[in-house]
Amino acid sequence: MRDFIKLLRRFLPPYKGKVVLNFVFNFLAAVFGAFSFGLLSPVLGILFETKEYVRELMPFEFSAKVMENNLSYYITWIIDSYGQSTALIYIGLFIIVTVLLKVGFTYLASFMMITIRNGVVRDIRSKIYRKIISLPLGFFSNEKKGDIMARMMGDVQEIENSIMNSLDMLFKNPVLILISLVYMVYTSWSLTIFVFIMLPVTAVIIGSVGKSLKKQSLKGQDKQGEILSIIDEDITGLRVIKAFTAERKAIERFERENENYKLIMNKLMSRYFLAHPMSEFLGTAVIIMVLWYGGNLILSGEAGALTPQQFIVYLVFFYNIINPAKAFSTALYSVEKGLASVERIDKILEQENSIKEKSDTVNKTDFTGLIEYRNVSFKYTNDYVLKNINLTIKKGQTIALVGKSGSGKTTMADLLPRFWDVSEGGIFIDGTDIRDMKMHDLRSLMGNVNQDAILFNDTFFNNIAFGVENATINDVINAAKIANAHEFIMATENGYNTNIGDRGDKLSGGQKQRISIARAILKNPPILILDEATSALDTESEKLVQEALDNLMKNRTSLVIAHRLSTIKNAGLICVIHEGKLIEKGTHEELVANEGQYFRLHRMQNL
Numbered sequence: 001m002r003d004f005i006k007l008l009r010r011f012l013p014p015y016k017g018k019v020v021l022n023f024v025f026n027f028l029a030a031v032f033g034a035f036s037f038g039l040l041s042p043v044l045g046i047l048f049e050t051k052e053y054v055r056e057l058m059p060f061e062f063s064a065k066v067m068e069n070n071l072s073y074y075i076t077w078i079i080d081s082y083g084q085s086t087a088l089i090y091i092g093l094f095i096i097v098t099v100l101l102k103v104g105f106t107y108l109a110s111f112m113m114i115t116i117r118n119g120v121v122r123d124i125r126s127k128i129y130r131k132i133i134s135l136p137l138g139f140f141s142n143e144k145k146g147d148i149m150a151r152m153m154g155d156v157q158e159i160e161n162s163i164m165n166s167l168d169m170l171f172k173n174p175v176l177i178l179i180s181l182v183y184m185v186y187t188s189w190s191l192t193i194f195v196f197i198m199l200p201v202t203a204v205i206i207g208s209v210g211k212s213l214k215k216q217s218l219k220g221q222d223k224q225g226e227i228l229s230i231i232d233e234d235i236t237g238l239r240v241i242k243a244f245t246a247e248r249k250a251i252e253r254f255e256r257e258n259e260n261y262k263l264i265m266n267k268l269m270s271r272y273f274l275a276h277p278m279s280e281f282l283g284t285a286v287i288i289m290v291l292w293y294g295g296n297l298i299l300s301g302e303a304g305a306l307t308p309q310q311f312i313v314y315l316v317f318f319y320n321i322i323n324p325a326k327a328f329s330t331a332l333y334s335v336e337k338g339l340a341s342v343e344r345i346d347k348i349l350e351q352e353n354s355i356k357e358k359s360d361t362v363n364k365t366d367f368t369g370l371i372e373y374r375n376v377s378f379k380y381t382n383d384y385v386l387k388n389i390n391l392t393i394k395k396g397q398t399i400a401l402v403g404k405s406g407s408g409k410t411t412m413a414d415l416l417p418r419f420w421d422v423s424e425g426g427i428f429i430d431g432t433d434i435r436d437m438k439m440h441d442l443r444s445l446m447g448n449v450n451q452d453a454i455l456f457n458d459t460f461f462n463n464i465a466f467g468v469e470n471a472t473i474n475d476v477i478n479a480a481k482i483a484n485a486h487e488f489i490m491a492t493e494n495g496y497n498t499n500i501g502d503r504g505d506k507l508s509g510g511q512k513q514r515i516s517i518a519r520a521i522l523k524n525p526p527i528l529i530l531d532e533a534t535s536a537l538d539t540e541s542e543k544l545v546q547e548a549l550d551n552l553m554k555n556r557t558s559l560v561i562a563h564r565l566s567t568i569k570n571a572g573l574i575c576v577i578h579e580g581k582l583i584e585k586g587t588h589e590e591l592v593a594n595e596g597q598y599f600r601l602h603r604m605q606n607l
Contacts, residue, residue: 029172030180135348166331187314294311360436398572409561416559448530
């Protein structure tokens with residue numbers, strides 16, 4: 001319950017006004033409901049002549065004795081004036097009015113709860129998405145994408161189904177129970193004490209089952225995340241699965257995890273659905289014991305004992321407690337089940353962002369001079385992947401990074417836009433440490449073209465204009481023409497409004513890359529980072545893409561990562577990275593003449 005209260009404190013404050021209104025409406029509904037039931041006692045007593053007629057009106061004051069006396073007076077007056085049969089009609093109409101007010105306020109309370117419930121669910125989902133977008137790339141290298149999706153969708157849905165659907169009961173039922181208890185204590189404190197002894201026993205029994213739900217639900221949500229990860233991997237790698245005739249192995253892996261999920265959910269749901277029959281049985285047992293104890297009080301005939309009509313109304317109020325109590329216990333089961341999803345979501349929300357922006361950052365929106373790597377070292381965990389890198393890049397210069405796979409080239413490029421932070425040393429733009437710059441300003445200076453073109457399931461226009469505010473169709477067309485993409489875009493059915501499919505799968509590799517280049521051209525950044533932009537292309541596509549890249553790189557500072565040395569012969573400076581160290585740098589001709597590591601790589605590619 002502590003975790004549930006903590007959850008409400010986190011997400012309910014924006015809706016505190018509606019929470020107050022919900023409480024007020026629930027209170028008024030409970031009061032009118034209690035009044036309509038409480039009216040039965042004096043009515044039954046006078047009609048069945050077990051209670052004396054009251055013909056003296058007492059001066060009004062806010063006390064139970066005065067209110068009961070005056071209510072009995074008016075009932076007596078109606079009976080004297082119109083007879084018992086007509087009195088029943090008037091009293092019935094009065095009860096209908098009070099019930100109408102009760103259900104009206106109940107609806108208003110529920111209406112307030114709709115806004116609260118759906119708003120909280122929206123806020124949780126938005127908060128997770130914002131957190132995911134803000135987290136550094138390192139977080140995602142250690143997590144399964146399917147599990148992250150399960151937490152964002154499945155776990156949030158579980159919170160909506162279990163916790164948010166229970167909010168109405170958890171807010172409304174305590175008010176109903178409290179008001180009913182007030183009447184019960186007033187009617188018979190000894191019988192109510194007996195009830196107080198019985199109800200905690202049932203609560204302990206129900207609670208013992210509910211505690212196991214949270215643990216089991218956590219297992220279920222974890223397993224669901226694993227299944228989503230398998231589905232994502234298998235759909236992405238379907239070409240490989242078919243090529244290696246591994247369909248049977250993939251199916252066996254999925255069915256094994258799917259069966260485990262079924263077994264977990266069987267245990268979970270069997271305990272969850274135990275809530276209603278258990279609470280109903282225990283509630284019935286308590287009612288029987290109350291009937292026995294209350295019946296003895298009536299039969300005893302002692303002074304101050306209950307009258308029959310009082311006992312009938314008492315049972316009505318007691319039953320008015322039993323139903324909310326049963327619903328309350330069911331809600332607690334749901335809450336325990338949903339809190340497991342809250343734990344999984346908090347693993348994302350409470351994840352620390354290692355790439356932090358300082359409070360006293362400087363504004364820098366242009367690049368005028370130098371990019372400097374000063375004694376830069378970096379490690380992902382324990383071992384350094386970059387060691388004491390020193391490099392100066394002048395404005396307008398093209399720098400190529402070459403070396404074996406795993407030597408640290410991509411890591412060196414990723415440090416510039418702060419996808420990672422350096423472990424030692426610093427990177428400076430025009431003398432300003434990039435850690436002292438606003439993240440938005442820093443990344444606005446740069447454009448990226450990667451080996452795997454990252455495109456979205458959207459139109460050509462929206463993919464090219466991605467991240468650029470107020471881009472016009474003419475701006476997009478000009479960028480596409482420079483990137484050699486305009487002709488094949490216009491050959492599609494709807495031109496720039498054609499959807500390119502999931503990850504651009506309707507396009508060839510070269511077409512994807514040219515759309516990616518057009519996007520960088522439209523952004524018009526002063527600094528470019530090109531990571532193996534042509535390595536996965538055929539000769540014809542490479543020629544078109546290389547021409548587009550040449551257009552993109554004009555008058556810009558470029559950091560180019562390349563395995564194919566023929567694409568970077570004309571670079572102003574070539575840097576050779578080996579085992580995390582910058583071991584050589586110079587022009588193509590200078591490095592070949594030195595006959596070092598670059599010379600060996602060049603010779604291997606020309607054999």
